[in-house]
Each structure stands twice: as C-alpha cells, then as structure tokens.
Amino acid sequence: MDPQQFQQFMNGFASLLKRQQDLTDAIQSHQNQLEIQNQQLQQLQQQQPDGNATGSGSGQAPIINNNGNNNPKIPVKIPIYKGEPNENVLVWLLRIESIFAAQNVTNNEAKINYASTGLEDAAFHWYLNKLKANVNNINPTFANFDTFAQELRNAFQPPNYQQHLRR
Numbered sequence: 001m002d003p004q005q006f007q008q009f010m011n012g013f014a015s016l017l018k019r020q021q022d023l024t025d026a027i028q029s030h031q032n033q034l035e036i037q038n039q040q041l042q043q044l045q046q047q048q049p050d051g052n053a054t055g056s057g058s059g060q061a062p063i064i065n066n067n068g069n070n071n072p073k074i075p076v077k078i079p080i081y082k083g084e085p086n087e088n089v090l091v092w093l094l095r096i097e098s099i100f101a102a103q104n105v106t107n108n109e110a111k112i113n114y115a116s117t118g119l120e121d122a123a124f125h126w127y128l129n130k131l132k133a134n135v136n137n138i139n140p141t142f143a144n145f146d147t148f149a150q151e152l153r154n155a156f157q158p159p160n161y162q163q164h165l166r167r
Helices: 005-048 091-104 108-116 121-133 145-156 161-166
Strands: none
Touching: 005 108, 005 121, 091 108, 091 145, 108 145, 121 145
16 A cells, blocks of 8 residues: 555545544434433423323333323323335335324424434434534524425435335
8 A cells, every 4th residue: 555545545445534523423413312201291291280291212202191181191102214225215104194193283384303213214303404404503404394305305215115016
C-alpha cells in the first residue's frame, strides 16, 4: 500500500468513526427524549386518581384512561417495522394508527415517539438520520404524525407500488 492509498484508507476510516459517533450521539439524544417523556408519563400516571395508567417503555402502548368512564384499555405491543423489501409500510402504519385509536392516543408527538419504538434496522436508521438532520433546528423533526407517516411512506414504499397492487 503506497502512502496515498494509506492516506485514503485513513480518511475513510476517520469518516466512519465520525459517522459512528454522530449516530451514537443521535441515539443518546433520542434516549434522553424518551427518558423525559417517560418521566412525564409517570407524572401523569401519579396524577390519575384511579391509577389506571401504565406504560412500561418496552414497546407497549400506554394504558391511559382519558374518557372518564373507566373503560379498560388493552396493553398492545407496538409492531416492528424494519424497512425490509418484503414488508409493507402501509400495513404497519395502519396497525399503528389502529392502536392509537384504540388507546385514544391523540397527541402527535406521542404518536411519533411511540411509533418510533417499533422501528428497527433500516427504518430505525432512517428515523435517526431524520433526527440528526434536524438536531440544530428548534422546530420538531416532523410537524405531526401525518408528516411522519408520509415521509416514512416516501422512504420505504416502492415507487411502483400502485402498479404492483393492480397485478
């Protein structure tokens, strides 16, 4: 390996280390946000007189009784979406939205945060890159859940999806 090739190798290696550090920072930032939201959820749980709010932080939608008539909520795990070619992002989004409707989750920020706990592999990296790209912006990464869903569809739904459905 000549000196120029070695320098190219070292530059590439340094770039990889920088990218790894950036992703680690983005993950830490996301974990900090989730921790703050977990604390807020625990405070809300303590404020509810019937004690009927739970949230484990382990991929389960919270059981929050907002309607005042003590209808029990069913704990449901957030489905996993990896962004693989054989997965259908529209089906995943439909399942997520059904869970939110059943659990009466209406806050856009909560919807996005809960949905993001179901992202893994390529889909999770897409989400982290969106967070990282917006880290210096005071506005939220996604204006609302509909924007999040549209951007997720744009990233993972094949461009020929409608033609594929017609076959």
